[in-house]
Amino acid sequence: MLEGKKIKIRPIEEEDIDTLYQWSNDEEINYWSSGAWPLNTLYTRDQIIDKYLENPSDTYRYAMLNENDLLIGTIGFKEVNIPCRSVTLFIVIGEKSYWGLGYGTDALITFVRFLFTQWNFHRVSLDTWDENLRAIRTYEKVGFKIEGRQREARFILGNYHDAVLMGVLRDEFLALHGKLQVAKSGRLE
Template identity: 35%
Template structure:
């Protein structure tokens, strides 16, 4: 269920710290991600070592290339509540040479299928910066609908404020 033709979703390992460190310090990879204070490689390694076990409330999975076995990105379902059947999704491909070719699309489908099937979610939501057309295209491609626009709520690495869209996908709307 967590393996497709291009990617496999798996638990993150301590050994993934080097890739995560490289990605969080890459301006192009992090362009549309919420920034944080600079972290050393040792801090990232420690965080990986101390990572909490995946739970219903927060599942974090690495996106691995089936062909090479290399970690190429990360996805998660967070703030999940069984009472509401809702969770928020985050996803990014950290390896620019995998930005095209369907890797992100397949990883998104696998994670949504996992959420609907294994977690029994009814709704998966996400936020995306309005100018991030590459991501918005992928989200629409798998069935996400734009529910609303939050004005100037994201401050980018360029120092400018950008609008964000709230998008959601209901159980049964996933497009294969």
């Protein structure tokens, strides 16, 4: 289990499926996470189980927990490119009462550090859409830089929007956030 200042990250378990199914059917969560409302709501419960537990393909998905072990979101990566040591990151805070409170920032810092120091990736990228300004500010706070746009690549509620492409390199991230250190107590800091 990974631990940040506010969050814990662990593998997704069967007990998480009902909550993940609820989030996949929530208009506001899907609107901000991907702009894919109502497309994401077409998943059945069995498809959610298949997606998260049985056949995750080349996608690695994890549960994000708060300080009291309440499931508040998911984080993960996909599109692993071994020769380039790069990967694409995704994150969703499904519990809306945790939006804007720093849980996403803490999860991103914790998880991206893990990807750079344990998986030995050189580059982490992600994308969002142009009106998701809260997410863009969070990504920039973590160290991601806007690298480009795909014009009108997203169709959201009847309108085309640009996809915003962002990335961070290992050296940039570690200069900003540092590596974990083992304290004399034996805990990671």
